[in-house]
Amino acid sequence: MSFKKQDILGALEKISAPGEGKNLVESNAVTNIVVFDNEVIIDVTIANPTLQAKKKTEVEVMKIIHDQVGQKIDVKVNVKSEVVEAGSKRIAQDKSIPGINNIIAIASGKGGVGKSTITANIAVSLTKMGFKVGVLDADVYGPSMPIMFGVEKERPLSVKIDGKSKMKPIENYGVKMLSLGFFTDPNQAVIWRGAMASKALNQMIFDAHWGELDFLLVDLPPGTGDIHLSMVQAVPITGAVIVSTPQNIALADAKRGVAMFKQENINVPVLGIVENMSYFTPKELPENKYYIFGKDGAKHLASDLGTNLLGEIPLIQSIRESGDVGHPVALQDGSEIEKAFNEVAKNMLSELVKRNKNLPPTEIVRITTMSGCSTK
Numbered sequence: 058m059s060f061k062k063q064d065i066l067g068a069l070e071k072i073s074a075p076g077e078g079k080n081l082v083e084s085n086a087v088t089n090i091v092v093f094d095n096e097v098i099i100d101v102t103i104a105n106p107t108l109q110a111k112k113k114t115e116v117e118v119m120k121i122i123h124d125q126v127g128q129k130i131d132v133k134v135n136v137k138s139e140v141v142e143a144g145s146k147r148i149a150q151d152k153s154i155p156g157i158n159n160i161i162a163i164a165s166g167k168g169g170v171g172k173s174t175i176t177a178n179i180a181v182s183l184t185k186m187g188f189k190v191g192v193l194d195a196d197v198y199g200p201s202m203p204i205m206f207g208v209e210k211e212r213p214l215s216v217k218i219d220g221k222s223k224m225k226p227i228e229n230y231g232v233k234m235l236s237l238g239f240f241t242d243p244n245q246a247v248i249w250r251g252a253m254a255s256k257a258l259n260q261m262i263f264d265a266h267w268g269e270l271d272f273l274l275v276d277l278p279p280g281t282g283d284i285h286l287s288m289v290q291a292v293p294i295t296g297a298v299i300v301s302t303p304q305n306i307a308l309a310d311a312k313r314g315v316a317m318f319k320q321e322n323i324n325v326p327v328l329g330i331v332e333n334m335s336y337f338t339p340k341e342l343p344e345n346k347y348y349i350f351g352k353d354g355a356k357h358l359a360s361d362l363g364t365n366l367l368g369e370i371p372l373i374q375s376i377r378e379s380g381d382v383g384h385p386v387a388l389q390d391g392s393e394i395e396k397a398f399n400e401v402a403k404n405m406l407s408e409l410v411k412r413n414k415n416l417p418p419t420e421i422v423r424i425t426t427m428s429g430c431s432t433k
């Protein structure tokens with residue numbers, strides 16, 4: 058049988074593109090069609106980067122071509138997502154960390170609001186969706202990723218890559234991880250740890266073999282200090298996520314966190330705010346919600362600041378317990394809390410897709426010190 062590219066396009070016009078009221082062809086999702094003999098290769102780029110969405114598109118495309126053009130056609134569909142696409146373009150401009158597509162800073166104004174818990178669980182959710190994820194624990198005051206991932210006894214080994222020695226991240230639950238905790242002594246005064254932290258941070262970024270990553274999540278220390286400055290100078294951060302509890306004192310600090318990233322000379326897009334400990338639900342009364350830190354605080358802050366609320370995570374015992382035993386709660390398939398973290402991850406992804414579509418790549422911050430020497 059013979060068919061033309063036009064026949065394929067005609068069939069693809071019958072598939073509607075999600076959310077835009079346009080079809081797949083109109084929305085420019087079909088990026089390439091190659092026909093030869095009985096075979097057609099179709100490249101499609103969609104906004105939703107989850108494996109499910111890619112699979113769904115692939116099946117839809119195959120089906121419509123078999124139904125409308127010919128049952129026997131050998132159809133090959135390559136579905137890519139924009140997150141990764143736009144991300145790789147960004148890194149192409151900054152050759153220094155090849156293979157890492159999107160760097161997401163997780164920050165909070167206040168300590169103890171659950172920044173590390175959120176980081177670990179988002180990392181797990183993204184990994185379960187099929188992404189390649191790394192976590193960089195840059196919290197000099199309280200590096201906690203090794204415990205949260207149950208790898209506190211391990212130390213990164215070195216591997217030879219192109220003749221150079223590189224640090225190999227530790228991997229658990231499919232997430233790659235490096236932590237300042239592997240390099241600093243917890244008994245050392247924070248000021249000394251701080252001095253070593255910038256150097257260790259740079260090593261964990263540039264002398265590590267992360268391989269291909271869709272996302273590197275960076276767990277920053279609380280507040281707006283030196284490590285934040287080192288970070289924005291070392292790497293182009295694609296976007297920041299701010300974690301806060303709903304109470305006013307935490308929100309005020311979260312506001313400062315948002316302001317720091319938005320500063321003109323830093324200019325890191327804020328993807329949104331995650332509200333943690335939104336309400337307490339006891340195990341024996343799963344329907345009850347107690348708003349012990351106040352209600353909707355982060356929602357109001359997000360709307361005041363013109364940013365997004367990415368989700369609300371309840372205060373529940375199993376989150377703390379699973380953190381302590383090194384088995385993030387988002388690993389529990391089918392649980393309510395897994396769903397809550399998936400929701401946060403999905404909302405973050407959709408903001409990231411928009412960000413990568415609408416804004417230019419983040420640039421590394423180049424700050425000149427008082428003495429006139431560039432720190433970069």
Ligand SMILES: Nc1ncnc2c1ncn2[C@@H]1O[C@H](COP(=O)(O)OP(=O)(O)O)[C@@H](O)[C@H]1O
Nearest residue numbers: 168169170171172173174371372373376377380
């Ligand atoms: N939603 C939650 N429910 C229950 N415990 C939580 C929750 N979020 C965090 N925790 C616990 O609170 C403590 C502080 O959280 P952590 O993630 O270490 O905060 P941060 O990194 O902001 O300092 C940890 O013991 C953690 O297990």
Ligand SMILES: [Mg+2]
Nearest residue numbers: 172173196201
């Ligand atoms: Mg922490």
